[in-house]
Amino acid sequence: MNPMDQELMRRYIYQVVRRLPKEQRHEVGLELEELIGDMLDTGQSMEEVLTKLGDPKKFAKQYQDDKHYLIGPEYYDSYLWFLKIVLLCTAVAVLVVSIVKGIQEGAGLTDSNVVQAVVTSAIHGIGNGIVNLLSACVGAFGAITLLFYIMERNKIKFEHKKEEQWSVQNLGESHTDKGKGWTPDYLAPVPDKRAVISRGDSVVGIVFIVLFCVLLIFAPTVFSAIIKNGDVISVVPVFNLEQWHIILPVFILSLVVGLGDEIFRLIMGHYCKPVMLSNIICGSVQIVLSFVVLKVFPLWNPDFAVELKRQLGGQIGPSAESFIDKWNGDVASNVLFALIALITLAEIGTSIYKTLRYQGKQPAL
Amino acid sequence: MGEEKDLLDSLLMELRRGTLVLSVLSQMKEKKYGYSLVQSLEGKGVSIDPNTLYPLLRRLEKQGLLESTWETGGSKPRKYYHRTPYGEEIYQKLKIQWKEMAEGTERLLREDES
Numbered sequence: 001m002n003p004m005d006q007e008l009m010r011r012y013i014y015q016v017v018r019r020l021p022k023e024q025r026h027e028v029g030l031e032l033e034e035l036i037g038d039m040l041d042t043g044q045s046m047e048e049v050l051t052k053l054g055d056p057k058k059f060a061k062q063y064q065d066d067k068h069y070l071i072g073p074e075y076y077d078s079y080l081w082f083l084k085i086v087l088l089c090t091a092v093a094v095l096v097v098s099i100v101k102g103i104q105e106g107a108g109l110t111d112s113n114v115v116q117a118v119v120t121s122a123i124h125g126i127g128n129g130i131v132n133l134l135s136a137c138v139g140a141f142g143a144i145t146l147l148f149y150i151m152e153r154n155k156i157k158f159e160h161k162k163e164e165q166w167s168v169q170n171l172g173e174s175h176t177d178k179g180k181g182w183t184p185d186y187l188a189p190v191p192d193k194r195a196v197i198s199r200g201d202s203v204v205g206i207v208f209i210v211l212f213c214v215l216l217i218f219a220p221t222v223f224s225a226i227i228k229n230g231d232v233i234s235v236v237p238v239f240n241l242e243q244w245h246i247i248l249p250v251f252i253l254s255l256v257v258g259l260g261d262e263i264f265r266l267i268m269g270h271y272c273k274p275v276m277l278s279n280i281i282c283g284s285v286q287i288v289l290s291f292v293v294l295k296v297f298p299l300w301n302p303d304f305a306v307e308l309k310r311q312l313g314g315q316i317g318p319s320a321e322s323f324i325d326k327w328n329g330d331v332a333s334n335v336l337f338a339l340i341a342l343i344t345l346a347e348i349g350t351s352i353y354k355t356l357r358y359q360g361k362q363p364a365l
Numbered sequence: 366m367g368e369e370k371d372l373l374d375s376l377l378m379e380l381r382r383g384t385l386v387l388s389v390l391s392q393m394k395e396k397k398y399g400y401s402l403v404q405s406l407e408g409k410g411v412s413i414d415p416n417t418l419y420p421l422l423r424r425l426e427k428q429g430l431l432e433s434t435w436e437t438g439g440s441k442p443r444k445y446y447h448r449t450p451y452g453e454e455i456y457q458k459l460k461i462q463w464k465e466m467a468e469g470t471e472r473l474l475r476e477d478e479s
Contacts, residue, residue, distance in 0.1 A: 038400035062420035
């Protein structure tokens with residue numbers, strides 16, 4: 001083999017092998033070397049041989065398994081729909097937050113006209129928000145894709161198990177003998193209409209989760225009192241922003257768990273034991289995480305009331321002052337926690353009820 | 366007419382693909398290396414592209430139907446394949462199926478001709 005042919009062969013093999021999983025590359029490379037050598041021995045030139053073997057891309061494709069996709073056709077439709085809702089929601093929420101922030105920061109306060117001032121501030125906010133918008137959308141896209149990817153992988157595992165069982169038992173049987181393989185007994189009953197989970201049902205949950213996420217990530221400062229004292233604007237945040245870097249991840253984790261649950265419900269399409277289970281698990285996790293955030297972490301700004309009063313100075317009357325005095329982080333935590341627990345328990349209850357009720361109602365075969 | 370040819374090609378490919386595993390398994394009682402298999406199949410009127418065969422051999426090995434060994438004694442290292450006992454079992458079963466199928470199809474085609 002002359003150096004020129006050697007180089008051609010090296011290039012060809014590289015083009016095939018680089019498209020394969022790492023652990024296969026070495027051996028496939030050796031195989032190809034053997035093959036090309038054997039073909040050359042029949043008197044063909046290197047060029048003829050490689051032309052016969054054809055496009056290395058196509059050759060590599062023959063070596064690849066078929067599961068080279070993130071989201072398969074079965075979930076693709078739901079995936080796209082989910083993406084659309086979440087991205088739309090994220091984009092709108094981030095924009096609104098940016099506008100509010102812009103107005104809060106009051107970049108346009110120098111304008112004489114009130115409307116003009118607000119508009120200038122809003123535009124300023126949007127300008128600042130563009131980067132947030134992009135990163136939020138990319139983040140949302142990643143989160144959804146990851147969740148669907150996890151479902152997809154687990155589905156494949158499950159189906160492979162089924163296939164293995166099937167092929168070993170059935171290869172020897174003739175086509176007319178269906179007795180031992182799949183039988184109509186395996187048919188799952190058509191779910192009761194009232195047990196079907198529609199996309200419409202999921203929308204509310206998704207929108208809520210996304211809005212909350214966006215608010216928590218981009219606008220912890222939105223939840224704050226803003227006081228204008230002459231030319232000085234001071235902001236007194238409700239939350240404990242110093243600890244925010246600890247609190248936020250837990251918040252987000254809790255919301256992502258909720259999102260995963262929503263995706264799973266939608267994919268299953270009706271209330272059944274797996275949905276019920278996922279609901280119970282995710283719900284419990286969410287309740288625990290909420291408890292951690294609300295009751296364990298220093299969520300609230302401990303100086304909120306004091307700071308607010310100080311900033312307001314004498315501007316307010318005694319009734320307002322006594323109102324501020326009543327502000328108490330613990331009470332707020334309790335109320336919020338009770339609310340979250342109640343909603344989550346209600347959801348779990350619904351899915352348990354629907355699962356048990358409508359699953360039992362199927363006619364026996 | 367390009368479309369018609371494409372369609373015919375893809376139908377032919379599908380038809381061939383189904384019989385390929387059986388053809389390959391049939392030749393693997395004695396150990397063979399890839400290109401000798403290409404040639405022996407071709408000599409018997411069954412043509413198969415190397416770029417289909419080599420990946421197929423790997424797949425059959427992964428499924429436990431074939432077993433491979435590298436032999437480094439000759440002028441260059443060669444990978445030899447042969448049927449495993451499991452492959453043998455599957456092959457025998459496939460063979461019976463194939464005969465039934467071929468007879469059935471043959472009957473259908475004859476019926477149409479007469």
